[in-house]
Amino acid sequence: MLGLPKGSLEEATKNLFQKAGWRITTNSRSYKPSIDDPELDGRFVRAQEVSRYVEHGFFDCGLTGHDWIQENESDVVEVCDLIYSRASSKKSRWVLCVAETSDITKPEHLAGKRVATEMVGLVKRYFEKKGIAAEVEFSWGATEVKVPDLVDAIVDITETGNSIRANKLRIIDTLLETNTKLVANKSSWADPIKRKKIETIALLLQAALEAESKVGLKLNVRKDAVDSITKAIPSLRNPTISPLSDSAWVALETIIDESVVREIIPLLKSLGAEGIVEYPLNKVVY
Numbered sequence: 687m688l689g690l691p692k693g694s695l696e697e698a699t700k701n702l703f704q705k706a707g708w709r710i711t712t713n714s715r716s717y718k719p720s721i722d723d724p725e726l727d728g729r730f731v732r733a734q735e736v737s738r739y740v741e742h743g744f745f746d747c748g749l750t751g752h753d754w755i756q757e758n759e760s761d762v763v764e765v766c767d768l769i770y771s772r773a774s775s776k777k778s779r780w781v782l783c784v785a786e787t788s789d790i791t792k793p794e795h796l797a798g799k800r801v802a803t804e805m806v807g808l809v810k811r812y813f814e815k816k817g818i819a820a821e822v823e824f825s826w827g828a829t830e831v832k833v834p835d836l837v838d839a840i841v842d843i844t845e846t847g848n849s850i851r852a853n854k855l856r857i858i859d860t861l862l863e864t865n866t867k868l869v870a871n872k873s874s875w876a877d878p879i880k881r882k883k884i885e886t887i888a889l890l891l892q893a894a895l896e897a898e899s900k901v902g903l904k905l906n907v908r909k910d911a912v913d914s915i916t917k918a919i920p921s922l923r924n925p926t927i928s929p930l931s932d933s934a935w936v937a938l939e940t941i942i943d944e945s946v947v948r949e950i951i952p953l954l955k956s957l958g959a960e961g962i963v964e965y966p967l968n969k970v971v972y
Contacts (some may be wrong), residue, residue, distance in 0.1 A: 687886075688728035689736040689748025692717065695866065696730060698770055699749060705894035705968050708889075725883060737762055737869055746759045746874035747884045753843070757808045763870040766888045770866060770895055771845060778845045780805060782860045783855040785834040785914035793859050796820045799838035802829055805861075809841045830855060871970050893969035898930060902972055905954060906930065906937050906961040914957050920946060941970060 709722045736750035737760035784790045802825040813820045830853040874880045925940035
């Protein structure tokens with residue numbers, strides 16, 4: 687039984703599973719997906735709740751944020767990191783913010799002040815650890831607009847900081863970096879059959895994420911140019927070299943970061959490479 691995050695991560699999660707080899711289909715009114723694997727069943731619930739349901743055993747494993755594991759203080763097995771979101775492959779941060787015009791410059795200045803957040807437990811523990819007597823209240827949403835009229839500060843999540851700047855806020859501390867994790871129920875993890883399935887899911891999800899930033903590259907090159915070409919290719923390992931029907935030529939194949947392709951292909955061409963083919967990847971397993 688698999689716990690999947692409903693909401694902002696839903697489509698990104700379904701796309702990730704599809705690249706990993708599982709097709710998950712839903713309709714707009716159902717929280718019970720169809721998964722093309724007879725060994726898997728699942729439910730879409732809010733990411734905030736997944737770790738609790740995994741801990742309690744309703745889910746054998748699930749995807750949720752490191753932040754919500756910490757907020758719920760869930761006793762689960764953290765199987766692997768899956769750094770992705772609806773918009774990017776960067777980690778997000780929970781940050782303490784005040785208005786740009788505020789005189790508050792450090793957390794200690796919030797003693798006796800009000801702080802709004804969705805992450806109440808984590809924020810309370812943060813202030814308690816620092817010995818700061820701040821009043822922490824739950825925010826149902828639109829947290830950024832509550833400063834300074836309704837509260838003195840907020841703790842909210844950000845990937846890029848754009849929303850923080852757009853709402854004329856200033857970050858004075860970072861409480862936590864977070865990303866999606868695959869977590870497992872401890873009893874399920876102790877079951878050899880379930881553990882093997884969970885490890886398979888982890889392996890293929892990580893492989894699908896790794897492939898997102900990389901591409902495959904094939905090219906033909908004369909044997910006397912192999913050394914100069916291989917030095918120019920930043921491959922994962924040594925590139926694969928295969929003979930061609932023309933004994934003076936070989937075929938090279940490798941995997942590289944997609945971000946360097948625009949520089950590499952012209953360089954390879956100038957070094958005598960021919961028949962250069964770039965192709966997308968679904969999974970990369972180290």
